[in-house]
Amino acid sequence: MSPAATVRGWGKYLLTLVVMAFPLTGEWRRIGGTAYEGPYPGPAGGSVQRVWYSADGSRLYASMPSGRVFETGDFESWTLSTGSAASSPEPLEPIGTARAPEVGGRLRVGSRVRRPEMYAFGRFVHRSRDEGQNWENMTGFEGASILGEGLADLAVSPSDSDEIVVAGRTGVWRSLDGGLTWVGLNDGLPNLPAVKLLTPPGPRALARVRFSDSGEAVWTRNAWVQQEPLGSKVEENARRALVERLGFEVTAVAATADSIYAGGIGGRLWVSQDNGRNWQGYTMAEGGQVESIFVLGGSGRLAFATLRSAGSGARVVRTVNGGLFWDNVTANLPPGFVHGVVADIETGAVYAASDAGLFLTYADMTSAGPATEWVAIPEELPKAPVLDVKLDLGGNQLYALVEGYGLFATLAPHRRRAPRVVNAADGSVRAAAPGTLLSVLGSQVTAARAGNLEAPVLGAAGGESQVQVPFEVTGNSLVLAVAANGSGRNFPMPLRPTSPAIFVDRDGTPMLIDADRGVLLDPGVPARAGGRVQILATGLGKVTPDWPTGLAAPAESIPKVVAPVRAYLDRQPLEVLKATLAPGYVGFYLVEVQLPDAVMVGSAELYIEADGEPSGRVSLLLAQ
Numbered sequence: 001m002s003p004a005a006t007v008r009g010w011g012k013y014l015l016t017l018v019v020m021a022f023p024l025t026g027e028w029r030r031i032g033g034t035a036y037e038g039p040y041p042g043p044a045g046g047s048v049q050r051v052w053y054s055a056d057g058s059r060l061y062a063s064m065p066s067g068r069v070f071e072t073g074d075f076e077s078w079t080l081s082t083g084s085a086a087s088s089p090e091p092l093e094p095i096g097t098a099r100a101p102e103v104g105g106r107l108r109v110g111s112r113v114r115r116p117e118m119y120a121f122g123r124f125v126h127r128s129r130d131e132g133q134n135w136e137n138m139t140g141f142e143g144a145s146i147l148g149e150g151l152a153d154l155a156v157s158p159s160d161s162d163e164i165v166v167a168g169r170t171g172v173w174r175s176l177d178g179g180l181t182w183v184g185l186n187d188g189l190p191n192l193p194a195v196k197l198l199t200p201p202g203p204r205a206l207a208r209v210r211f212s213d214s215g216e217a218v219w220t221r222n223a224w225v226q227q228e229p230l231g232s233k234v235e236e237n238a239r240r241a242l243v244e245r246l247g248f249e250v251t252a253v254a255a256t257a258d259s260i261y262a263g264g265i266g267g268r269l270w271v272s273q274d275n276g277r278n279w280q281g282y283t284m285a286e287g288g289q290v291e292s293i294f295v296l297g298g299s300g301r302l303a304f305a306t307l308r309s310a311g312s313g314a315r316v317v318r319t320v321n322g323g324l325f326w327d328n329v330t331a332n333l334p335p336g337f338v339h340g341v342v343a344d345i346e347t348g349a350v351y352a353a354s355d356a357g358l359f360l361t362y363a364d365m366t367s368a369g370p371a372t373e374w375v376a377i378p379e380e381l382p383k384a385p386v387l388d389v390k391l392d393l394g395g396n397q398l399y400a401l402v403e404g405y406g407l408f409a410t411l412a413p414h415r416r417r418a419p420r421v422v423n424a425a426d427g428s429v430r431a432a433a434p435g436t437l438l439s440v441l442g443s444q445v446t447a448a449r450a451g452n453l454e455a456p457v458l459g460a461a462g463g464e465s466q467v468q469v470p471f472e473v474t475g476n477s478l479v480l481a482v483a484a485n486g487s488g489r490n491f492p493m494p495l496r497p498t499s500p501a502i503f504v505d506r507d508g509t510p511m512l513i514d515a516d517r518g519v520l521l522d523p524g525v526p527a528r529a530g531g532r533v534q535i536l537a538t539g540l541g542k543v544t545p546d547w548p549t550g551l552a553a554p555a556e557s558i559p560k561v562v563a564p565v566r567a568y569l570d571r572q573p574l575e576v577l578k579a580t581l582a583p584g585y586v587g588f589y590l591v592e593v594q595l596p597d598a599v600m601v602g603s604a605e606l607y608i609e610a611d612g613e614p615s616g617r618v619s620l621l622l623a624q
Contacts, residue, residue, distance in 0.1 A: 200508075
């Protein structure tokens with residue numbers, strides 16, 4: 001398949017990237033859904049305590065541990081119900097002497113009058129067609145339950161005794177044939193069991209969350225996929241080591257450079273500035289359990305911590321002197337637990353994730369000053385506790401983990417105070433080059449110039465804009481002058497003949513295409529040994545023949561990159577088959593490489609060079 005045909009085949013997706021490499025909106029966007037892929041017969045969810053049908057069997061209700069109740073009429077989409085589990089009908093149990101086949105198991109029937117099939121649930125779901133004399137295991141396979149452990153409830157439809165629904169630790173499951181086959185009802189049910197955001201999406205990392213059972217999952221463009229708890233194990237090992245060293249229960253750990261921060265119960269906070277050799281402690285007078293710690297980079301002198309306190313005492317505290325003293329910056333935060341905090345040292349922005357939502361304040365990052373007022377972030381999030389908050393490495397994108405609803409992202413509100421120009425492909429701060437796509441974060445640009453040349457504005461909305469550097473620019477530096485919001489602003493930046501960057505989509509997956517199959521590559525679709533991979537990039541500099549700035553590249557006689565282009569897989573050179581503009585698009589380049597006939601299966605590091613200038617590294621999953 002030709003480069004032009006491949007790229008055109010993904011035209012709609014790439015057109016989104018042209019103007020939205022980083023989303024042109026001030027609103028929240030969802031990353032992933034509310035269910036995850038695991039060893040189950042369908043998408044799984046989090047714990048559900050009760051399920052029941054309406055009297056006519058047309059609606060299904062599910063009660064969460066939080067007390068919220070959701071309902072569905074089409075068994076696909078869920079809405080928040082005004083009812084409660086307390087008002088639900090009593091489950092129908094058989095009258096007589098029948099016993100469940102499992103110790104502690106419970107029984108259900110659909111109607112005591114018609115005496116239909118009888119069901120039992122505990123570790124497994126069992127069915128009996130002879131009033132409990134004999135039982136058939138409907139969910140057992142090789143000694144385990146295909147629906148996971150911990151079934152909490154089972155409901156039989158009043159209209160069809162073959163239709164049953166069960167609820168448990170992995171969500172809600174439905175069968176229309178008495179348990180012979182099962183489908184999950186967890187897509188759209190706000191019940192993702194994520195409790196902590198371990199890593200936000202980025203060029204070299206997928207979004208990773210921790211589940212309430214200490215499991216983990218990563219977002220792979222199409223689904224949350226359950227994985228081994230690598231991040232949790234690292235943190236747990238660090239906690240154990242600190243418990244042995246400090247002699248107290250450790251509930252939170254954070255580190256940067258040689259600084260290690262630890263927190264525990266009773267408001268205890270410890271800090272080591274020499275990588276754990278020596279420790280100093282501090283105890284908050286109000287007590288509470290330290291739930292999270294965030295340390296800003298650099299010297300490790302500046303940190304924030306959140307405390308789980310039942311009263312109105314300190315719930316967010318700060319140190320500016322490496323833990324010698326901590327001051328209370330809770331101020332006017334509404335009642336409820338504060339689960340996480342993150343800060344941007346450049347602007348002084350501090351974000352807090354709490355039961356009452358997401359809040360922002362601006363704090364002095366150099367001295368202990370009085371607490372400032374917190375304000376609720378106005379963009380709409382689901383009405384549920386926010387369990388964690390993070391910024392990307394550049395402090396540009398804000399991520400919020402909402403209980404049950406999952407992960408959301410938006411342009412960080414503080415960026416509107418301090419606009420920044422980044423590479424549109426991967427959000428990095430790097431030199432510009434002729435033809436490069438840039439994103440202006442925090443400003444809605446109406447016009448732009450690079451020196452005395454017009455720089456086309458390709459898209460602008462919601463406080464973010466995309467601009468192309470003219471192909472004709474020369475020199476070692478340029479000033480990008482933009483008009484936005486009725487005023488002007490200048491952004492000086494280095495200028496190089498090339499400054500390559502590989503495009504990464506909004507969820508952290510690099511924009512790589514299997515040229516033979518015409519499919520986007522991601523963790524669910526690996527590249528094949530001996531295949532050809534097309535890399536979408538920007539910043540490869542001038543092309544021949546010359547091409548006008550701001551004009552989509554042609555489908556035929558595609559301009560070629562002038563600079564020598566190389567590609568590397570795990571630092572080994574790849575054969576570069578071609579390097580051109582991407583046909584049909586503005587500011588995109590397409591580099592096609594040949595993979596070796598034999599590769600190491602698994603994740604590999606891929607990057608490109610143009611005239612000796614390297615791009616950032618991205619991950620490519622390989623298969624034989």
